Amino acid sequence: MPATIARDTLLEALDRILEPERFEDYCPNGLQVEGRPEIRRIISGVTASHALIRAAAEQEADLILVHHGYFWRGEPQPVVGMKRRRLQALLQHDINLVAYHLPLDAHPELGNNAQLGLELGLVPEGSLRPDGIGLVGRLPEPCPPEQLAIRIGAVLGRQPTWVQGGAHPVRRLAWCTGGAQSMLATAAGHGVDAFISGEISEQTTHEARELGVHYFAAGHHATERYGPRALGAWCAERFGVDHRFIDIPNPA
Incomplete structure (x- = not known):
């Protein structure tokens, strides 16, 4: 049976190991969308696409861990269209979105x-x-x-x-x-x-x-498939939570 860890405890551990404060990045690192406070299952992937969110919801994930998250510098701010659908899916299923860009590189x-x-x-x-x-x-x-x-x-x-x-x-x-x-x-x-x-x-x-x-x-x-997978595996080994990497095919 997988263990459960408080989201904030997990985030503190990730910030300690990745040191996001060292980087002048193009997006916020760490928690980008808040979900439930307790984490039992993590889904990792490269990009927080709608397809990955749907797959994570089907797997009853509590947290999605990615390299490419949201809120990039210079992107349009209105929550409409694709952005609305992605955020709606996360909030509907109470899933946390955590992203590390340059720190994970x-x-x-x-x-x-x-x-x-x-x-x-x-x-x-x-x-x-x-x-x-x-x-x-x-x-x-x-x-x-x-x-x-x-x-x-x-x-x-x-x-x-x-x-x-x-x-x-x-x-x-x-x-x-x-x-x-x-x-x-x-x-x-x-x-x-x-x-x-x-x-x-x-x-x-x-x-x-x-x-x-x-x-x-x-x-x-x-x-860039291997960093998110390794980071998710580290979480599972360190805290006993369940982790699964989901690769959404992308020819780019």
Whole structure:
């Protein structure tokens, strides 16, 4: 039988481990929508979509834990349309919505980048940025970029877009999940052979070629599944609550 924990106790523990106060973020971190005060079942996922809320309600969840929550800087404020339907579903089922954005990217063990490195078998050696977002490391053994593309596709279940940065193999590399294609030049400054992220922009192709860095766009959603799952599992292990990760398919 799963244990029950007070929501505020759980939130205090999450804030201690993720340290959201360290980040100038694009959205509020922590509790975004208040639900019932006692937590027995957590559903984790990447994005607090209506589909995830419906699935959580079917699973009788008390709390949804995600990387992409609500109330982003610059978004329209009126509670209408899609926003109204999402909030209505949460409030109707008395489900808490908890989201951690940059803090979950940066955590050295449970974060998206740390977990993606584990999934791909990468060896981290340091941070890409001073705030800990993104990692620099190496492969256990150097390999041709074609083989790295195959490995990424096999692990993530989708073939990455690969931009050739030359004819060299991959020894050292950097990675940052999600929409971090703008960090390619930063990665190149670390002297890496390749950079893995989620998305690709028009200019990324030219930058990769001119910087001499192989670029792999492996999917925003696909690269950020592992942090929320790991954080939910941490909650379950630490407090004895029930946790289930629900992956809502997303080709982006």
